[in-house]
Amino acid sequence: MVRTATGGAGSGTATAGDRLVSIGTVLSQLRDEFPEVTISKIRFLEAEGLVEPRRTASGYRKFSPEDVERLAAVLRMQRDHYLPLKVIREHLDALARGEQVKLPAPGRRRDLLDGLLDSPSDEGDGERPTAARLGRAELVAAAGVTEAELVEWESYGLIGESEGGGYDAESVNVARIVADLGRFGLEPRHLRAVKASADREAGLIEQVVAPLRRHRNPQTRVHAEDTAAELAQLSVRLHAALVQTALGIRLP
Known part of the structure; x- marks a missing residue:
């Protein structure tokens, strides 16, 4: 039976009688069924709130x-049903409440952007569109910015159409952050270096995952x-740590 995650740093310390195991032991237990799982992957799922040791x-x-x-x-839903993490979390929460969960047919590829935007309720304001692709008016409304601001940010390459x-x-999040920075006097021209750095980091990541994305095995492509x-x-995390070190402060 799958349960809702408990524990974590705020839930007390481990005791000898809890039958608890280290992350290395967890890796060994999972490797038989999931040979591609890594310690980094387990830590990533923890950071995403899928498990709280x-x-x-x-x-x-x-x-x-x-x-x-x-x-x-979690790994099984990713491997067999290609579900994004937010949807997996919702399924696990529903199972923990004793609800029945209907999964898509095994092998059906799901868009990894599915579920990133919440579906507005019938009574809601409808500001957050349900589609993975947003129109221009939808982006402006969802981010709470003006058309003029969006035009300026596009001219500096901070936001662009797919x-x-x-x-x-993610353009909604980018727009909101750029707007927040603007309140401190940081203009789009100041953020071009940030965008260039992000593009370089994305290029490095692409070099790592490109061979996996070209693999003939669909499970390997999802793993990419x-x-x-x-x-x-x-x-x-590295960027935040470097900024924190450079400023000599601790970020919240």
């Missing part, structure tokens, strides 16, 4: 049998997207 007094991760079972369920037309889901997500998160 307990911590010892020294800060080491300790996983319960339920944690291992939950990780296996090859197939429209804007991807998971790997890209892991690398992107590590890149963001």
